[in-house]
Amino acid sequence: MSDKEVILTPEGLKKLEEELETLKSVKRREVAERIKVAIGYGDISENSEYDDAKNEQAFIEGRIITLEKMLRNARIINSDEIDTDAVSVGATVIVEDLEFGDITEYTIVGTAESNPLQNKISNESPVGKAILGKKKGTVVDVNVPAGVIQYKIVDIKKL
Numbered sequence: 001m002s003d004k005e006v007i008l009t010p011e012g013l014k015k016l017e018e019e020l021e022t023l024k025s026v027k028r029r030e031v032a033e034r035i036k037v038a039i040g041y042g043d044i045s046e047n048s049e050y051d052d053a054k055n056e057q058a059f060i061e062g063r064i065i066t067l068e069k070m071l072r073n074a075r076i077i078n079s080d081e082i083d084t085d086a087v088s089v090g091a092t093v094i095v096e097d098l099e100f101g102d103i104t105e106y107t108i109v110g111t112a113e114s115n116p117l118q119n120k121i122s123n124e125s126p127v128g129k130a131i132l133g134k135k136k137g138t139v140v141d142v143n144v145p146a147g148v149i150q151y152k153i154v155d156i157k158k159l
Contacts, residue, residue, distance in 0.1 A: 003069070003073055004073065005073055005074075005075050006070045006071075006073050006074045006075070006110055006111075006112050007074075007075050007077060007089050007109070007110030007111075007112075007123065008074050008075070008076055008077065008109075008110055008112060008113060009076070009077055009090055009109060009113065009159065010076060010078065011113075011159075012109060012110070012112060012113030013071075013074060013076055015113065016067055016070060016071060016074075016112065016113075017071065019063075019067060020064065020067040020068065020071065023060055023063060023064050023067070024064060027060050028057075028060060031053055031056050031057045031060060032057075034049070034052075034053040034056070035050065035053045035054065035057065037049070038050035038053050070112055077089050077090035077110075078090075079158050079159050082158045082159065083156075084156045084157060084158060085135060085136075085156070086133050086134060086135050086156070087108060087131045087132050087133060087134050087135075087153065087156055088108070088132065088133075089108050089109065089110060089123045089132075090107075090108065090109070090158070090159055091107070091108055091156050091157065091158065091159075092105060092106070092107045092108075092156075092157045092158070092159060093105070093106050093107075093108060093131060093153060093155070093156050093157075094153075094154040094155040094156075094157075095127075095131065095151040095152065095153055095154060096151065096152045096154050097149060097150070097151060098139065098150040098151065098152055099149070099150065103154065104119065105119060106119050106120070106121045106127065106128075107119060107120045107121070107159065108121060108122075108123055108128055108131070108132065109121070109122065109123070110122065110123060111123070111124055126142050126143055126144050127142050127144075127151070130142040130143075130151070131151065131153060134153055135153065135156075136153050136154070136155060136156055137152070137153060138152070138153050139151070139152045139153075140152075140153070
């Protein structure tokens with residue numbers, strides 16, 4: 001991961017900080033204990049418990065480095081920065097699918113905290129890119145793998 005700016009909401013910042021703290025204070029100790037127990041089994045050259053624990057340790061250390069870099073490069077979007085005249089990161093946007101009439105509410109977030117299952121979409125996703133900077137009432141074409149979807153921006157709200 002480069003030193004690219006990471007856009008976060010205050011909620012996203014808190015989640016990343018909590019994950020980092022858990023990894024450092026809980027997960028590190030747990031995996032160290034697993035390694036210690038596995039070494040106690042004897043020959044580590046054919047010890048799958050040892051190999052699994054070392055692999056998990058490498059994953060945890062890699063994730064810690066990634067989170068620390070993300071937090072170092074974080075830019076926090078506060079609600080007073082969110083513009084309701086045009087779609088911006090941090091805004092909640094209600095869109096209507098013009099083909100099917102479905103109404104969906106999305107919150108535009110940075111890639112670090114996107115979660116499509118919670119309708120938190122990245123500013124770099126196809127929908128996010130298409131609606132960023134657009135005003136209420138605008139119709140946008142969104143290029144998706146299945147073709148082009150037309151959305152009408154129904155409303156723009158703060159978080």
